[in-house]
Amino acid sequence: MSEINVTLTRTPDITDEIAEDSVAMPALLGPWALMWRKFRRHRVAYVSLWVVVFIYGMAMFGEVLTTTNLEETNVRAPFAPPMGIDLFVENADGTSNFLLHAKGLKLELNRVEMRRTFVQDPEKIIPLGFFVKGHPYKLLGLIPMDRHLFGPKNPRDRVYFFGADRLGRDIFSRIVMGTRISMSIGLVGVVVSLVIGISLGGISGYYGGWIDNIIQRLIEFIRSIPTIPLWMGLAAAIPLGWPPLYTYFVVTLIVSMIGWTGLAREVRGKFLSLRNEDFIVAARLDGLTDWEVIWKHMVPSFSSHIIASLTLAVPLMILAETSLSFLGIGLQPPIVSWGTLLKEAQNIRTIIQAPWLLIAPGSVIVIAVLALNFLGDGLRDAADPNAH
């Protein structure tokens, strides 16, 4: 009680309104507020947070960003190269005026390589604009809409900001929509590993003894075998005829089967070190059940660490899904994920003909994984009271 009084007397410049509140809660920062303050000082992590928010936003409202329907093919644009965005149009009299546009493409016979290649068609100007009408969709699966953030003003024009694939499908739109599957596999996978990790890690650390020994051996076993062959073996058993949603959940489960071990180890370590702390002993002496001790006192004291490790686990899951789908044994088309997009760029001949098939989805994956890694690192530093 005396402590609170001291704090109050030391802050006389607080306005009346706040002072009234602070009788109950003095101007002390809670652990989360302290963490947030520390986190914001970590510049890279703070920027990464916004990148991650943006990517998840893209996953939720992807349709707004797309320019064409996901599955729409175009016989006149197989392997069309990326189109740039130009700002000015030259008029016939030599002057130029501002018009946001992209130059159309036309096919021309390249006599050196003896095949047809795309060249820019300066005659064909596709005006671009914001909030344009396009293909209809349902926002969040509920609200019917047909406006798109950025695209051609004439709904019949087609633009390919990141190029097109072998069927003339727009890579940009497909990447945007692939975000939903790829990023959600990361999240769902992490939730599954969180549940397994906390339960097994908790049991292991709280009770110790033989059950701890068994769980530790199990974790060692899972960590000591190479993951890719195991994943491949399990994923290959998914029947091809299954509906996409089933495949999605099974792939997520397979991916998270490995992810939980790291988390379980961390939770166990925390339980072991907390088990004999005074406040836990006190709670137990007060007659709380094991369940209450764990959920009311132990878990809150290391939840910030858990959040940081979870953030670091998401990119691992994303990479795992991408690798499996790339090999053709994870998600299958027509599901669009970053992994199935990269599958299009599997052989070197395709990549040389259309490098954007590799570069565009590849860079998106790297950016997402980098941002999540930086974010996780920042959170871990912020959650550690001893870090400097």
Place this chain on the structure above:
Amino acid sequence: MLGFIARRILYMIPTVIMVSIVTFIIIQLPPGDYLDTLAAELSDSGGLSTGTMEALRNQYGLGQPVYVQYWKWISGILLRGDFGLSFEKNLPVGDLIWDRLGWTFAISLLTLGFIWITALPIGIYSAVRKYSVGDYAATFFGFIGLAVPNFLLALVMMYVAFKYFGQSVGGLVSPEYINAPWTGAKFVDLLKHIWMPIVVVGTSGAAALIRIMRANLLDELYRPYVVTARAKGMSEFQLLMRYPVRVALNPFISTIGWILPTLVSGEIIVAVVMNLPTTGPMLLRALLVQDMYLAGSLILIVSLLTVLGTLISDLLLAWIDPRIRYQ
């Protein structure tokens, strides 16, 4: 030390048994049993006589309880070295896999060497010259290396090598050497090809190890014993190599344990992209056509060899660091 070795080997036994059980489950996962597939496969070409079918059915214990099948399968491997039949190639699995496995582990071990050779000096440099340009470059490289999936890096490197250096890509040797006997020229050609998978597989491991080495060394660099040695007038390089680096090296060796599985994993997926004559493409193909005895044997042996590698690294660590022996 002997006690430690015995205990460590004893701990390995349940792991080995679990590996075999998991492999067996994978073999059993696809619907239908092995002989159904075999019969369907051979029915076009005359089919098998009922007698042969019965004999095979008996040999693999098909139609009997699962544990009997497991026992027949595992005892065949342990007692007779019989891994079953690859129905796609119509050959015993044992004849197909060994040189592929050899290449996989050769590349994984070479990669381990590459990781150590690069991560050790860069890690030391980045700790000693903390916050220098080189340190930031190493940190940046580290984060990128961890964020780029192996197969993506492989594709990018193949693209760059082909487009800008005109090098033939894919495979371990150029096409004209594939069936040629081993000569000096073939060996040189092999060296020209093999560096690429090694660098690709090793990048993420090297990135992780640089971070670990840097953190370990930073913990040691400002200890009183280092200051004492410096005060006595020892040259900076000698001081560094003789004390803090040696202490920081310990966790470095223990990393083999967790890095070996990731290397083998990475090698398998990179081999598929680069079309190397190793386990990767064979395993993928076997899984896609559900040639389960071949796939299962590959998974089993790759996992067992990795477990063995981890055991060796643990023993090495115990040999170097007495604290671990007496735990």
